[in-house]
Each structure stands twice: as structure tokens, then as C-alpha cells.
Amino acid sequence: MIGNHPYRLEVALHDVIMAGDGWNITLPENPGARPIVQTVTENDEKCPVFGPAFLQKALNVVSDRAVRVRGEISTDWPRRSTKPDHDGVVRHPLWGGESDAWFCLHCSGKLTGIQLAQNLxxxxxxxxxxxxxxxxxxxxxxxxxxxQPVKTEGAVDGDKPDFGVVDDRPKLELNGEKITLLIRSALLDDATNISEKLGALQAEITVDDENDVWISLEEDLWPQDKEPVQALIVAAKLGLEVELESTWSTIPFHWPGLGELTSSTSEYTQMMLDAYAQCDSLPNSKT
Ligand SMILES: [Zn+2]
Incomplete structure (x- = not known):
């Protein structure tokens, strides 16, 4: 707690992270890096890190912790990694090897052992x-x-934090898949019997680049004159234009009319099984 602002302090992969409500401060493992202050909004009065006094206290908490973390890291390392000998020779902390001259693969800079020892x-x-x-x-x-040798910059404003806004509030990104899901769910609301439910589940729903929706309903499952009211309401809420069409394709089970008799899937399943069984037992001699 600083003032009346609670916070959490944690260490993740040697970075120290202090997080409060709508803000966080990260101090990277690299001793040369500046603290990074992230807020949800830009310069919001309610966010304490915009107050210099609070910010200074918070940065002190973070850097005290970072000193401990860095201390722990160097105790884990060979002594020669952080204490150069008379000739400036140091030992690589992870895979050994001793030298007074080193190279950075990332920026191709030439480094001295002393620089590295000082900079963890x-x-x-x-x-x-x-x-x-x-x-x-x-x-x-x-x-x-x-x-080229890398110069160690004087720590002129090394402690000055970098500010950034990170809006992590959930944002709705409507894509075709999500629109389709909502429309299909609404079609299920509109379905009053199993036949229509199957029609809703099997409906072909396509969303174009302008987010207009085509709904193709199977004629044998969904009555041609039945307006999918809920689906149209949902589409309107999402600001989408709807095109409805009836199609005629292969339906999953014979006798689609059976599905109109019930709104229970188990009941329908029984009727459908019975119908197939009855059909099976009929003599084939009719032809
Ligand atoms: Zn480098």
C-alpha cells in the first residue's frame, strides 16, 4: 500500500513487476534498462502513477526489489563473473570461458569484461x-x-521511466465466425420444434466483407414462410443486413415432418428410429 493505493509486487523471469489498479511498473532484469510504466488510460487523475510523489515511492519499491533480485542472480554466478581480475578478465556466467573482451551477437558490439561485470x-x-x-x-x-566498441552511457536519465498506455479492457472483435455463432444461436431461439432446430443447426450462414449476412435455410426443415424473428433482431443489434434464402439439399433423416411433431430430441429420435424400423420390416415385394 502506498497512500491508499494497494499494489502487488512480483518477480517474473528476473523482471520486477509492480501492479496496481489500472497501472503497472516493470523494471527489467537488465540494470541499464529504464523502468516501464504502463497505464490503462492516458493521464487519468485517478491513476496514482501520474502523481510525481506516488511515482517516486513506487519506483523506489521496485528498484529496492530489483537490487535484491540482481544480488541473488550474482550470488548464483561464479565470483569471477561480477568481479573482474586485474586485467579486466571475467568469466561468462552461463557457459564459462574467461576473457577481457566480449562480443554481443545482437548488436555486434565489442564489450569489455568490466562493462559486462557491472551490467549483470x-x-x-x-x-x-x-x-x-x-x-x-x-x-x-x-x-x-x-x-565497434559499445560505450556505456552515463546514467543521466537512466531512472526516468518510459510511459505507455496499454488498454487491456476486453474489446469486441466481431468476425464472421462469431457473427455466425450468434445468428445460429438466435435461429435456435426461433425454432419451435425439432425440425426447425435441425434446420437452424444446419443453416448455411455466410458473412461477407461488409459484414452482411446470408442465411440459407433448408426448405424441408424450416418452413419457407417462417421469419427467423430472433435472428433478424440479433442481426439488427449487430448492425448487419440480412439476406434470407431457402435451399433444398439432402436432409439428415427421412420424414422431416416427424420433427414438426415434437420439440424433444429424445422423442424425435424414438419416432425416427421407429419409422426406419417399420420401413425395414415392410415386405419388399411391392415392386
Ligand atoms: Zn548488444
Whole structure:
């Protein structure tokens, strides 16, 4: 709690993250990186990180924690990784190898052991992690002669945070698939018997680039003169134009009229099974 603003403080992959309501501050593992302040809205008075006093306190909390995290990292490493010898030779913390000159695969910068020891093995030029630091520039043809040394910038405004707005409120992105789902659900609302339910489930629904909807309903399952009222309401709410059409194709079961007699799928299933069974037992001699 800072003032009356609660917060959570956590460490994820060596980054320290402080999160409150509508804001968070991340301090990356790289000691050269600035804190990143993210808010849901831009310069909202209710958001405490826009107040300099609050922000300073919060940054202190974050950086105190980061000091501990960095301390833990360097205790896990060989001593020579963070304490150069007289000649500035240091040991790579992850895969060993000792040298006073190192290279960053990410920006092709030339680094000294002292720079790396001071910067927790992050490249002071580009911020790359220890995974990108090597004692030979194996990717370079001219034995690293063309590579330039990376200057460690003075920490002039190194603690000044970068602000950014991240709106993580849920946003509706209507695509064809979601529109189809809603329309089909509405068709099911309109269906009053099993035949129509099957018609709704089998309806061909297509959404074009302008988000207009075509609904093709199977004639044998959905009565031609029946308006899918709910589907039209849903489409109107979504601001969509609807084209209705009747099609005639293969239906899943014979005797579609059976489905009009009930609104229970189990009842319908029984009637349909009975009908097929009856048909099966009829003598074939009629022909
Ligand atoms: Zn680099």
C-alpha cells in the first residue's frame, strides 16, 4: 500500500513487476534498462502513477526489489563473473570461458569484461541478455576487426521511466465466425420444434466483407414462410443486413415432418428410429 493505493509486487523471469489498479511498473532484469510504466488510460487523475510523489515511492519499491533480485542472480554466478581480475578478465556466467573482451551477437558490439561485470552481463548498447554475449565473434568474417566498441552511457536519465498506455479492457472483435455463432444461436431461439432446430443447426450462414449476412435455410426443415424473428433482431443489434434464402439439399433423416411433431430430441429420435424400423420390416415385394 502506498497512500491508499494497494499494489502487488512480483518477480517474473528476473523482471520486477509492480501492479496496481489500472497501472503497472516493470523494471527489467537488465540494470541499464529504464523502468516501464504502463497505464490503462492516458493521464487519468485517478491513476496514482501520474502523481510525481506516488511515482517516486513506487519506483523506489521496485528498484529496492530489483537490487535484491540482481544480488541473488550474482550470488548464483561464479565470483569471477561480477568481479573482474586485474586485467579486466571475467568469466561468462552461463557457459564459462574467461576473457577481457566480449562480443554481443545482437548488436555486434565489442564489450569489455568490466562493462559486462557491472551490467549483470547485459549488453550496455542494446540490452541483450547474457545469452547473446560471446568471447568470440563467430558470426564475423574479419576476426571481429570491424566491430565497434559499445560505450556505456552515463546514467543521466537512466531512472526516468518510459510511459505507455496499454488498454487491456476486453474489446469486441466481431468476425464472421462469431457473427455466425450468434445468428445460429438466435435461429435456435426461433425454432419451435425439432425440425426447425435441425434446420437452424444446419443453416448455411455466410458473412461477407461488409459484414452482411446470408442465411440459407433448408426448405424441408424450416418452413419457407417462417421469419427467423430472433435472428433478424440479433442481426439488427449487430448492425448487419440480412439476406434470407431457402435451399433444398439432402436432409439428415427421412420424414422431416416427424420433427414438426415434437420439440424433444429424445422423442424425435424414438419416432425416427421407429419409422426406419417399420420401413425395414415392410415386405419388399411391392415392386
Ligand atoms: Zn548488444
Amino acid at each position: 552481463w547485459h549488453c550496455p548498447g542494446c540490452g541483450a541478455s547474457p545469452l547473446d554475449i560471446f568471447d568470440t565473434a563467430f558470426w564475423c568474417d574479419d576476426e571481429a576487426k570491424s566491430l
